[in-house]
Amino acid sequence: MSLRSPQPGRQPPGIMLLATQRITCEVPISRLLDFDDTAVSPSYRVFGLVDASIDTHAPHADRSQWLLSAPGMVYLQVPPQVIRASVRLESWSTAPPPDDEEWSGTEEVEVQLPGGDLALETIDGGRKGTSLILPSSGLYRMRWKWIFNPAGGPFTSPLKGMSRPLPMPLRHEEKLNGADQYCLVQIWRITAREDIVEE
Numbered sequence: 001m002s003l004r005s006p007q008p009g010r011q012p013p014g015i016m017l018l019a020t021q022r023i024t025c026e027v028p029i030s031r032l033l034d035f036d037d038t039a040v041s042p043s044y045r046v047f048g049l050v051d052a053s054i055d056t057h058a059p060h061a062d063r064s065q066w067l068l069s070a071p072g073m074v075y076l077q078v079p080p081q082v083i084r085a086s087v088r089l090e091s092w093s094t095a096p097p098p099d100d101e102e103w104s105g106t107e108e109v110e111v112q113l114p115g116g117d118l119a120l121e122t123i124d125g126g127r128k129g130t131s132l133i134l135p136s137s138g139l140y141r142m143r144w145k146w147i148f149n150p151a152g153g154p155f156t157s158p159l160k161g162m163s164r165p166l167p168m169p170l171r172h173e174e175k176l177n178g179a180d181q182y183c184l185v186q187i188w189r190i191t192a193r194e195d196i197v198e199e
Contacts, residue, residue: 037089038130039179041085043124043125046075047075048074049089050073051073079157079181081180089130090132091132091187092188095141104146107144108143110190111139116134140188143187147176152180
């Protein structure tokens, strides 16, 4: 029995060629759309970010949570030692990438913003407009992160039923800029059907 090479264009019997197809999944790249750096003086141990197009009031919520929210508003509870807070607001195209920095605290919340024009609000000081531009009105996710100034510590928890000292990671002096607290608020548009994964 002689073995012959297969003719060009043909393959030996019993051998099957498998076609391979490259499948690519495009993951949306999150882009920073706009930002605003400002400052606020909390009153009654809270300050908030509110939709300026609607009438709001301080939300009555679970005081054991850092973020207190209602349609058109999100309030952050702050330690009684915080007199001035430096705040950076960021608008993102999708959920911003996580960072590896240490924070004193971080929480997320979902909120309806019917007008999309934001203002910082305190109980004593009223509203202060921001220059942050959101893509549209609608349902948004907010990620709040904050740190405290070690020079002004110790800071005690404002949460109901808790009074322990709060962690104060270092290496954030340039963000604090002399304030007692620095807050980073990242905001991005979501849909009602979108699954939200907590950090």
